[in-house]
Amino acid sequence: MALVMYDLCGIDESLRFSPFCWRAKLAIAHKGLEVEARPWCFTEKEKLEFTDHDKVPVLIDGDEVITDSFEILRYLDRAYPEAPTLLGGPLAESRARFFKHYSERALQLPILRTIVMDLMNAIHPKDRDYFRTTREKRLGMTLEQFHSPAKGLSQLDSALEPLRGQLSGSDFIDGDAPGAADYLVFANFMWARSVSTADLVSNADPVYAWIERMLDANGGVGRNAVRICDIEGAYRA
Amino acid sequence: MALVMYDLCGIDESLRFSPFCWRAKLAIAHKGLEVEARPWCFTEKEKLEFTDHDKVPVLIDGDEVITDSFEILRYLDRAYPEAPTLLGGPLAESRARFFKHYSERALQLPILRTIVMDLMNAIHPKDRDYFRTTREKRLGMTLEQFHSPAKGLSQLDSALEPLRGQLSGSDFIDGDAPGAADYLVFANFMWARSVSTADLVSNADPVYAWIERMLDANGGVGRNAVRICDIEGAYRA
Numbered sequence: 001m002a003l004v005m006y007d008l009c010g011i012d013e014s015l016r017f018s019p020f021c022w023r024a025k026l027a028i029a030h031k032g033l034e035v036e037a038r039p040w041c042f043t044e045k046e047k048l049e050f051t052d053h054d055k056v057p058v059l060i061d062g063d064e065v066i067t068d069s070f071e072i073l074r075y076l077d078r079a080y081p082e083a084p085t086l087l088g089g090p091l092a093e094s095r096a097r098f099f100k101h102y103s104e105r106a107l108q109l110p111i112l113r114t115i116v117m118d119l120m121n122a123i124h125p126k127d128r129d130y131f132r133t134t135r136e137k138r139l140g141m142t143l144e145q146f147h148s149p150a151k152g153l154s155q156l157d158s159a160l161e162p163l164r165g166q167l168s169g170s171d172f173i174d175g176d177a178p179g180a181a182d183y184l185v186f187a188n189f190m191w192a193r194s195v196s197t198a199d200l201v202s203n204a205d206p207v208y209a210w211i212e213r214m215l216d217a218n219g220g221v222g223r224n225a226v227r228i229c230d231i232e233g234a235y236r237a
Numbered sequence: 238m239a240l241v242m243y244d245l246c247g248i249d250e251s252l253r254f255s256p257f258c259w260r261a262k263l264a265i266a267h268k269g270l271e272v273e274a275r276p277w278c279f280t281e282k283e284k285l286e287f288t289d290h291d292k293v294p295v296l297i298d299g300d301e302v303i304t305d306s307f308e309i310l311r312y313l314d315r316a317y318p319e320a321p322t323l324l325g326g327p328l329a330e331s332r333a334r335f336f337k338h339y340s341e342r343a344l345q346l347p348i349l350r351t352i353v354m355d356l357m358n359a360i361h362p363k364d365r366d367y368f369r370t371t372r373e374k375r376l377g378m379t380l381e382q383f384h385s386p387a388k389g390l391s392q393l394d395s396a397l398e399p400l401r402g403q404l405s406g407s408d409f410i411d412g413d414a415p416g417a418a419d420y421l422v423f424a425n426f427m428w429a430r431s432v433s434t435a436d437l438v439s440n441a442d443p444v445y446a447w448i449e450r451m452l453d454a455n456g457g458v459g460r461n462a463v464r465i466c467d468i469e470g471a472y473r474a
Contacts, residue, residue, distance in 0.1 A: 091325040095332035132359075138387030159385040165338030175331040 002034045004060040006048065009193070011120040011234050013225040017109065017194035018124060022187035023069040024057040029084040029218035030183065031076050035059075042127040063232035069187075070100050086180040098185040099173070106159040110149035111200065111207040113152030116143050122228045149198065156200060158181055158208050171213060178217050186214040186222070195228050197235070198201075222231050239271045240296040241392040246276035247359040247373070247432070248471050251463040254359060254421065254431035256345065259424035260306040261294040262387075266455035267319040267420065268313050272296075279364040306424075307337050310417055323417040336410070336421040343396040348437065350389030353380050355433035359465045380398050386435065393437060397444050404443040408450060415454050432465050434472070 006027060007025070008018035014109045015038065016025075029036045040047060045054050053067035055201040059075065060066075072232075088202050096228070112119070132143060139146050163185065166173055167172050174182040189211050192200055201207045215223040226236045244262070253274065265272045276457035277284060282291050290304035296312065297303075303312045310323050311330070324330040341398055349356070351412055353372075357380060360368050369380060376383050400422065408417040426448050431448075438444045452460040466472045 030296075072300050085328065088328040089326070091322065091411055091416060092332060093331035094407060094410070094416075095329060095335075095418055097406060098335075098399060098403045098410060098418070099332075101399040105398035105402050106396075159343075162335060162338040166335045169334060170331060173331065173335060174328060179328060181332055181335070184357035 002036050004036045006040040006056045006058040007037040009041065010124055010228075011189045012226070012231045014038045014181045015122060015194060015228060015234075016225065017051035017119070017191050017233060018056060019070040019103070019191035020122050020188040022182055022190040024059060026183040026187060026190075026218070026221065027073050027076055027086050027180065029117050029221040030086060030178070031080050033076075033080065033083070037055045041124050042130045068107050068185075070097065072181075083108075084177075086183075089210065090180075096184065099181040102162075103188055107185070110152045110155035110159055111188055111192050113146060114149045114156065114200065115152075115192050115196040115198055116229070118198065119224075148172045148200065153200065160201065160205075163210075164206050170208070172181060175219060178214060180215060186211070189214070190222055193227060194225060195230055197227075239273050240265060241275060243272045243277040243295040244274040244473070245293050246278065246361065247465075248361055251262045252275045252359060252465060253462065253473075254356070254428050254432060254469060255293060256424040256428035257292075257306040258294045259427040260420055261296060262308045263420040263424060263427075263455070263458065264310050264313055264323050264417065266458040267323060267415070268317050270317065270320070278361050279367045287372070307334065307421075310420075313354070321376045321414075323420075325416075333417045333421065336418040339399075340422050340425055344393065347392035348425055348429050349387045350383060351393065351437065352429050352433040352435055353384045354391075355435065355465070356415075359409045359432035378392055390437065397438065397442075399444050400447075404447050409447070413449060419451060423448070425452070426463065430459075430464060431462060434464075434466055436470060 005021070005024060005028075007021045009015050009016055010162060016039075021037075025035065025037065040056050048054055048056075051058055051067055055067070057069055057072060058065065058067050059072045061075075061079060064075070064079070066072050071213050077086050081186050119130065120131065136142055163173070170176065172178045173185065189200065192198065201211070238260070242258070242261060242265075244253050244258045246253055247328070253276075258274075262272065262274065277293050285291055285293075285295060288295055288302050288304055292304055294309060295302065295304050296309045298312075298316065301312070301316070303309050314323050324333050357365060358366065373379055407413065409415045410422065426437065429435065438448070
């Protein structure tokens with residue numbers, strides 16, 4: 001029985017951009033599993049009433065319902081131990097958790113600052129008020145005031161320094177092959193790539209080469225995902 | 238037979254501040270081993286001629302000579318597998334390496350910017366020209382131009398965000414007990430603490446509580462280390 005996952009969609013049902021959902025989808029691909037990723041909009045809270053959570057991803061595996069992207073990674077290792085490891089043992093898992101925080105607290109804000117207006121444009125029209133209201137409250141300013149590709153790219157450039165160091169020693173954060181740490185960080189770049197054509201890193205950056213490798217990993221699940229520029233009439237640069 | 242290590246010393250032989258040496262000393266303490274930490278000055282390159290390296294730490298264990306702090310951690314796990322693990326298996330080790338880069342590329346520069354004049358004052362007088370010349374070349378400006386506690390503390394505050402996230406979930410980076418990731422990061426705070434009385438984080442910061450736990454770990458090897466303010470006449474605030 002295939003896994004089922006509620007997955008945020010945008011202006012088109014095929015446009016799936018949530019970085020948290022991408023963590024789960026990349027992890028599922030790493031495990032060699034299939035998933036039916038059902039489209040879900042921010043304002044369709046009633047569709048998630050069967051769980052105690054109001055955000056995606058939500059993973060359903062038979063009788064099991066798992067919420068929170070990091071918990072989904074842990075579940076996949078527990079339920080499918082014979083498939084390639086994501087998090088590893090307790091020590092490796094504890095260190096993997098740092099990459100969740102590195103992604104959320106060092107990388108997401110500079111990326112958002114860069115792509116926020118593209119993101120707004122990619123969101124389903126019925127979700128835009130919800131998105132604007134919740135994000136402006138969190139940011140303490142309007143999206144237009146927050147939007148600054150110049151500042152965002154400069155902050156992102158600094159925040160990527162430790163990653164550059166890591167990639168000077170191995171092809172992936174987790175060594176010779178991608179693992180949970182790679183997916184936790186790379187999901188942010190899938191988010192940006194889905195909704196925007198902005199170049200977040202220069203093509204001479206070791207992070208760029210890593211993104212290219214990650215796009216091709218696991219049968220190109222990243223590379224083959226729909227982007228806003230694939231949807232006729234949806235992209236206004 | 239006890240381990241021997243060449244360890245950078247400052248204005249007094251008892252003042253040991255190198256963050257790279259602290260990584261090794263904290264790791265040795267974690268393993269429950271004893272070490273004779275021999276004082277070494279930046280300009281005493283001839284004392285390291287028996288190795289192919291001109292920087293400390295250099296660890297000597299019988300016939301083995303190990304240079305580079307991360308390699309010393311790897312060596313300790315290999316040579317003393319029965320003692321508590323530092324790095325763990327390949328996946329855990331790969332992730333631990335990220336903390337080396339996080340320390341060196343995200344934390345050390347803001348800390349240096351904050352404490353550089355204190356550091357200069359703590360360095361052995363015969364080493365000061367060497368230190369100034371090599372660091373000014375690397376920084377592209379004079380130490381006085383680089384020195385800015387206001388900028389340094391602000392940059393450090395941002396750079397610590399992922400660590401704050403991590404410490405919201407566990408007492409140590411590596412979980413319930415400190416491990417290699419903790420030592421790789423904490424060594425920077427031993428560096429600052431040895432040469433300066435500057436408060437790098439506020440006492441309400443979860444990073445502050447973690448520093449306190451780290452100071453007490455392994456019999457208080459961090460807490461008991463000599464600080465510049467312990468040396469009569471050496472500290473000029």
